[in-house]
Amino acid sequence: MICDASSLGHEYTSSGERLSALDFFAGSGLASLALSSDFDVVWANDVSEKKALVYGLNHPSQGLVLGDIRDVRGSDIPHANLSWASFPCQDLSLAGKYLGLDGKRSGLVGEWLRVLDETTDKPEVVCLENVLGLITSNGGQDLKNVCEGLQSFGYQVGALLLDARHWVPQSRKRVFLVGYLSDEIPQSLRLDGPVSWSSSPSMEKAAAEIEGWVWWNLPKPDGLSVSLEDVLEMDAPFDDEERRQHLIELIPNRHMEKLMSSSRSWFTGYRRTRNHQQRLELRFDGIAGCLRTSNGGSSRQIVVHKGKDGRIDTRLLTARETARLMGADDYVLPEDYNAAYFAMGDAVCVPVVRHLVHELLLPLAKSSTSALTVDDPCVMAV
Numbered sequence: 001m002i003c004d005a006s007s008l009g010h011e012y013t014s015s016g017e018r019l020s021a022l023d024f025f026a027g028s029g030l031a032s033l034a035l036s037s038d039f040d041v042v043w044a045n046d047v048s049e050k051k052a053l054v055y056g057l058n059h060p061s062q063g064l065v066l067g068d069i070r071d072v073r074g075s076d077i078p079h080a081n082l083s084w085a086s087f088p089c090q091d092l093s094l095a096g097k098y099l100g101l102d103g104k105r106s107g108l109v110g111e112w113l114r115v116l117d118e119t120t121d122k123p124e125v126v127c128l129e130n131v132l133g134l135i136t137s138n139g140g141q142d143l144k145n146v147c148e149g150l151q152s153f154g155y156q157v158g159a160l161l162l163d164a165r166h167w168v169p170q171s172r173k174r175v176f177l178v179g180y181l182s183d184e185i186p187q188s189l190r191l192d193g194p195v196s197w198s199s200s201p202s203m204e205k206a207a208a209e210i211e212g213w214v215w216w217n218l219p220k221p222d223g224l225s226v227s228l229e230d231v232l233e234m235d236a237p238f239d240d241e242e243r244r245q246h247l248i249e250l251i252p253n254r255h256m257e258k259l260m261s262s263s264r265s266w267f268t269g270y271r272r273t274r275n276h277q278q279r280l281e282l283r284f285d286g287i288a289g290c291l292r293t294s295n296g297g298s299s300r301q302i303v304v305h306k307g308k309d310g311r312i313d314t315r316l317l318t319a320r321e322t323a324r325l326m327g328a329d330d331y332v333l334p335e336d337y338n339a340a341y342f343a344m345g346d347a348v349c350v351p352v353v354r355h356l357v358h359e360l361l362l363p364l365a366k367s368s369t370s371a372l373t374v375d376d377p378c379v380m381a382v
Helices: 030-035 049-058 106-118 133-152 201-207 241-250 253-261 319-325 337-345 350-367
Strands: 002-004 019-024 039-046 064-066 082-085 125-130 156-163 173-180 266-274 277-282 302-306 312-316
Touching: 019 030, 019 350, 030 039, 030 082, 030 350, 039 049, 039 350, 049 064, 049 337, 082 106, 106 125, 106 133, 125 133, 125 350, 133 156, 133 173, 133 201, 156 201, 156 350, 173 350, 241 277, 241 312, 253 277, 253 302, 277 302, 319 337
Parallel strands: 002 064, 019 039, 019 082, 039 064, 082 125
Antiparallel strands: 125 173, 156 173, 266 277, 266 302, 302 312
């Protein structure tokens, strides 16, 4: 179900005594999918009609408010225990010329903060998700400004750097900034300092400049149990001879040597421009590169297969493979390839978020003495 901006007062219902969540910048709905393992998503919002259609296909019983976050008011949305926001990342990367939160797109996190400020009954837990540029943009000042904004509302804040490769065969590092609206954090959910698997030197440097920073205690997952071969569709057709030869010619000599000597049969790669020349650079670690949004040929990931006879074949990563790499194998995708690739490339990795939710965000929400269950009257929208 998709609602327009005029239906912000829609009444939401949910079951049992599960806690509730809001999904800002919901996109195609992978965050809602992940959150729903432990929370009832009672409100979601996005401005993209194309993404909203994908959201509706996969979450038909949930209302998504289609409209600009700048038109959302804190009084328009129901109370929830968790507010999730995967705000636009373009201005935190090269694609957005590293404008940071001064950019028109990534700067929309300021609108999320405004909505939170307008909310009388604030959620006990908040989580912001974005690319690594959030840590370093504007010399770390952007991260500091967001943290100080949350702290001004009473939240204790800290962040985790999580790489999807611990859950799925995809290299995908993302920052998760977590805030908790309480003076007392359960001892089991915080650490005295960072741990290497969920932090980085740049994060530690940024944290040192932010007063009151919290190092969250998130257990490390057991380990990757799904291989790249498990994700790939073995019956997907390879490229025709002309395209195959073209892509093979783009593989650098040193990569070709590693490919032919490797014991692996399947590889992934991206086309990149090096010294004004296009190259197809491969990975040799048995995982896929980070999915990107499909705004051009270089954003589409290539699958390379080396047969037993040494023959090399190539093809694009299929739409279904992109969903599997995001931990959403059964997700309903658009029929158009680029639309499906975009829906997955511009989303969160489901098992990463589920782990974060189950091991940290849900315990934080439950530990709050003011936590409300979703069948409480004040959960209903105004």
